[in-house]
Amino acid sequence: MTEARPRPRRTVGDSLEEFERDLISNLYYQRGTTIESASGPDGYHTLAVTVRDRLVDRYARTAAAHYAANPRFVYYLSAEYLLGRQLRQNLLYTDTERWVRPIAEDLGVSPEALEVYDVEPGLGNGGLGRLAACLMDSMATLDIPAVGYGIRYEFGIFKQTFRDGKQVERPDDWTFYGNPWEFPAPDDRQLVGFYGTTVADPKDPENLRRKWTPGETVRGEPSHMLVPGYGTQTVNIIRLWQARASRESFDLARFGVGQYVEAVDDIVRAENISKVLYPDDSTEPGRELRLKQQYFLVACSLRDIIRRYRLRNSGWEGFADKVVIQLNDTHPVMAVTELMRLLVDEHGLGWDEAWGITRRTFNYTCHTLLPEALETWPVQLLERLLPRHMEIVYAINHFFLEEVRQAYPGDEDVVRRMSIIQEGDERRVRMAHLAVVGSTAVNGVAELHTKLLAGTTLHDFAQLWPERFHNVTNGVTPRRFLRMANPALSELITEMLGDEGWLTDLERLHGLGPHADDPAFRAAWRDVKRHNKAGLAAAVERSTGVLIDPDALCDVMIKRFHEYKRQQLKLLHVITMMNRIRADPQATYVPRTVLFGGKAAPGYHAMKLLIELVNAVAGVVNTDPVVSRYLRVVFPADYNVTKAQFIIPAADLSEQISLAGKEASGTGNMKLALNGALTIGTLDGANIEIRDRVGADNFFLFGMDTPAATALRRSGYSPRSFYEADFELRLAVDTIASGTFAKGDRDVFAPVVDAMLGRDEYMALADYRSYVDCQDTVAEAWTDPDRWTRMSILNTARCGFFSSDRTVREYCEQIWKVDPVRVGEA
Numbered sequence: 001m002t003e004a005r006p007r008p009r010r011t012v013g014d015s016l017e018e019f020e021r022d023l024i025s026n027l028y029y030q031r032g033t034t035i036e037s038a039s040g041p042d043g044y045h046t047l048a049v050t051v052r053d054r055l056v057d058r059y060a061r062t063a064a065a066h067y068a069a070n071p072r073f074v075y076y077l078s079a080e081y082l083l084g085r086q087l088r089q090n091l092l093y094t095d096t097e098r099w100v101r102p103i104a105e106d107l108g109v110s111p112e113a114l115e116v117y118d119v120e121p122g123l124g125n126g127g128l129g130r131l132a133a134c135l136m137d138s139m140a141t142l143d144i145p146a147v148g149y150g151i152r153y154e155f156g157i158f159k160q161t162f163r164d165g166k167q168v169e170r171p172d173d174w175t176f177y178g179n180p181w182e183f184p185a186p187d188d189r190q191l192v193g194f195y196g197t198t199v200a201d202p203k204d205p206e207n208l209r210r211k212w213t214p215g216e217t218v219r220g221e222p223s224h225m226l227v228p229g230y231g232t233q234t235v236n237i238i239r240l241w242q243a244r245a246s247r248e249s250f251d252l253a254r255f256g257v258g259q260y261v262e263a264v265d266d267i268v269r270a271e272n273i274s275k276v277l278y279p280d281d282s283t284e285p286g287r288e289l290r291l292k293q294q295y296f297l298v299a300c301s302l303r304d305i306i307r308r309y310r311l312r313n314s315g316w317e318g319f320a321d322k323v324v325i326q327l328n329d330t331h332p333v334m335a336v337t338e339l340m341r342l343l344v345d346e347h348g349l350g351w352d353e354a355w356g357i358t359r360r361t362f363n364y365t366c367h368t369l370l371p372e373a374l375e376t377w378p379v380q381l382l383e384r385l386l387p388r389h390m391e392i393v394y395a396i397n398h399f400f401l402e403e404v405r406q407a408y409p410g411d412e413d414v415v416r417r418m419s420i421i422q423e424g425d426e427r428r429v430r431m432a433h434l435a436v437v438g439s440t441a442v443n444g445v446a447e448l449h450t451k452l453l454a455g456t457t458l459h460d461f462a463q464l465w466p467e468r469f470h471n472v473t474n475g476v477t478p479r480r481f482l483r484m485a486n487p488a489l490s491e492l493i494t495e496m497l498g499d500e501g502w503l504t505d506l507e508r509l510h511g512l513g514p515h516a517d518d519p520a521f522r523a524a525w526r527d528v529k530r531h532n533k534a535g536l537a538a539a540v541e542r543s544t545g546v547l548i549d550p551d552a553l554c555d556v557m558i559k560r561f562h563e564y565k566r567q568q569l570k571l572l573h574v575i576t577m578m579n580r581i582r583a584d585p586q587a588t589y590v591p592r593t594v595l596f597g598g599k600a601a602p603g604y605h606a607m608k609l610l611i612e613l614v615n616a617v618a619g620v621v622n623t624d625p626v627v628s629r630y631l632r633v634v635f636p637a638d639y640n641v642t643k644a645q646f647i648i649p650a651a652d653l654s655e656q657i658s659l660a661g662k663e664a665s666g667t668g669n670m671k672l673a674l675n676g677a678l679t680i681g682t683l684d685g686a687n688i689e690i691r692d693r694v695g696a697d698n699f700f701l702f703g704m705d706t707p708a709a710t711a712l713r714r715s716g717y718s719p720r721s722f723y724e725a726d727f728e729l730r731l732a733v734d735t736i737a738s739g740t741f742a743k744g745d746r747d748v749f750a751p752v753v754d755a756m757l758g759r760d761e762y763m764a765l766a767d768y769r770s771y772v773d774c775q776d777t778v779a780e781a782w783t784d785p786d787r788w789t790r791m792s793i794l795n796t797a798r799c800g801f802f803s804s805d806r807t808v809r810e811y812c813e814q815i816w817k818v819d820p821v822r823v824g825e826a
């Protein structure tokens with residue numbers, strides 16, 4: 001029993017004095033320096049480990065409680081996590097934040113100066129990776145026993161810089177100064193095989209069990225990051241795998257004959273697996289190394305899950321009762337075949353029994369509707385890289401298609417559509433199909449998304465197995481995106497609601513609603529926004545040199561650059577505003593600052609050119625003496641979680657303008673609305689649910705809905721007809737074509753114009769008029785500050801639903817069927 005085991009002496013105290021004593025002791029004994037000679041990084045690392053120690057203490061108690069309860073665990077498999085900075089979060093969660101300032105003053109340092117060393121681990125691209133981080137936060141907060149598994153990329157998402165307005169990518173060497181938040185666990189390393197051959201098992205006449213001899217093996221070394229819950233003692237972990245060469249990789253023979261570089265070839269090849277995050281979001285570059293990464297994550301994690309299961313359990317009958325694995329999109333879907341391989345080939349279970357366990361264990365979240373984001377892998381590549389897994393895919397598909405044929409006798413068309421193997425010149429494995437076939441539950445991430453999945457992309461599957469399909473609308477953690485990002489607003493909310501209970505019960509924000517008409521409260525609300533905008537204005541001036549007016553309407557579009565998200569539409573609006581001011585400089589206009597933030601995948605040339613155009617437009621607008629009186633355009637480089645936390649609290653207007661039916665959910669839309677920004681948006685993704693909750697009067701709706709967009713495309717969409725029919729649109733497009741933003745050179749941005757007039761894949765031109773008119777009603781509303789503030793308050797008050805705590809509760813009830821385990825106080 002755990003009770004009988006010796007426990008470490010508690011080394012961390014919970015008073016200011018003990019905290020300060022620990023800090024100084026860590027500075028001496030951990031960092032090996034003194035107060036007099038400590039550098040900035042010394043101060044940061046010392047503070048970090050002092051806070052960390054408080055979490056370690058909780059983590060030890062969490063592990064003991066989990067060991068004693070032997071509960072059902074959620075294992076979240078995700079190729080991406082965008083955790084954001086850790087220091088301030090962990091100060092808040094350990095309730096030590098309040099000591100830092102007095103101690104820092106005592107020691108003569110500034111906490112803000114230390115925070116610059118708190119590097120955010122950019123182990124993801126965008127919404128999908130940040131969602132994983134929000135869900136992990138909420139799981140810990142709700143005391144759900146959970147482990148996240150991921151890859152410890154040596155280089156995370158690239159750093160974006162601008163040179164002559166063009167995006168230039170730089171490597172993100174995030175661990176350069178060391179990462180105080182992770183613990184290496186080399187004893188839990190795992191071996192992973194690739195390539196090689198398979199042979200029959202003579203004892204299995206059905207040939208379902210075979211033996212795989214890999215041609216290459218790589219070690220996976222784990223380290224873990226602590227994931228504390230807020231207002232509870234639970235600390236879960238995210239276990240990240242890093243690839244290392246296996247011991248045999250060092251080629252002594254070559255070294256011995258002087259081929260030093262060749263001797264380490266295998267080491268380099270092995271370690272490349274976790275070298276860098278693929279910087280694509282919603283587009284899949286089907287490269288061999290990416291598939292290797294995916295299998296590497298899956299193979300290490302499954303072995304670790306089995307190791308953990310066996311600490312308290314034996315036999316396989318109970319496996320799926322203790323283990324539930326959530327597949328975050330298709331990236332980890334090879335786990336289905338890997339678990340089958342482990343159970344059948346290595347542990348000797350029969351195929352049917354193994355399949356029953358496997359299917360009960362897995363669930364799959366789909367995060368997209370874009371066909372190009374639905375992963376498929378060439379059969380040939382799989383046969384070479386993972387020969388045994390390809391055989392297992394064939395066997396799974398064989399049994400699955402038998403089921404399909406039974407359900408639809410004689411319908412070979414449905415068999416072809418549903419098959420895990422896509423036939424054609426190059427046969428490919430459809431990972432989404434494998435995921436659905438291998439899972440108990442499949443979910444979309446917003447109501448519309450789930451409806452479209454079941455109605456289109458995965459329609460045949462939803463017909464065959466309607467009970468598998470669920471909706472779990474995304475959410476965001478109010479701790480990071482309200483409490484930490486927006487301390488001023490949080491304070492005001494707490495003051496109004498009486499206590500901080502809203503931080504873990506976000507629906508309590510409804511209590512603000514009745515105060516929306518109280519003039520004093522409105523004034524206080526406005527003051528907070530003004531304060532946040534002044535802070536952002538100062539930061540923007542420092543980073544871009546552009547002065548912005550904190551009293552101007554702050555219009556924000558922050559997200560990855562993607563055609564379907566339609567930054568080009570926003571830009572057409574900006575150019576239209578510019579043209580209007582130039583045409584009639586005497587008129588009055590609502591002053592606006594348009595802030596863009598976001599990266600484009602390095603190979604996504606159309607979007608990189610659009611980024612260049614945004615910067616070019618900013619250059620023209622901001623230096624035009626007349627236009628810049630009313631309009632400024634800013635584009636701070638390298639948008640990430642840290643910058644989101646600065647920008648979101650200052651936003652007045654949130655741009656959510658994707659073509660209806662394309663954005664699965666969006667989560668930036670929730671963060672902005674929660675911080676009192678009003679949304680201008682289409683009926684897409686979670687916008688619909690935001691509007692349902694905040695009320696149509698408090699939301700600026702424009703554009704086609706999904707059926708209208710589908711109908712227009714079917715009828716043969718011609719962007720040129722929209723261009724020709726609308727004077728302002730024509731002028732905006734022509735302004736780009738004329739070379740106005742390229743010092744008269746008409747060629748530079750010609751591809752943008754051609755894309756708009758030629759195909760306009762996401763029908764920005766069709767929605768232009770509705771969008772620009774809607775922006776006019778936004779400007780109109782802005783001129784009535786009382787009305788605007790009321791709408792802003794109601795947005796915050798009614799967005800409690802979008803807490804990721806609610807999301808996690810829904811996963812627990814509908815899909816995971818897990819119960820919380822309370823961790824006792826020290």
Ligand code: GL4
Nearest residue numbers: 127128282367445664665666667
């Ligand atoms: C995404 C969706 O594009 C986005 O709408 C959604 O909010 C997010 C989390 O569910 O997942 N899918 C991919 S791929 N990247 C995303 O951000």
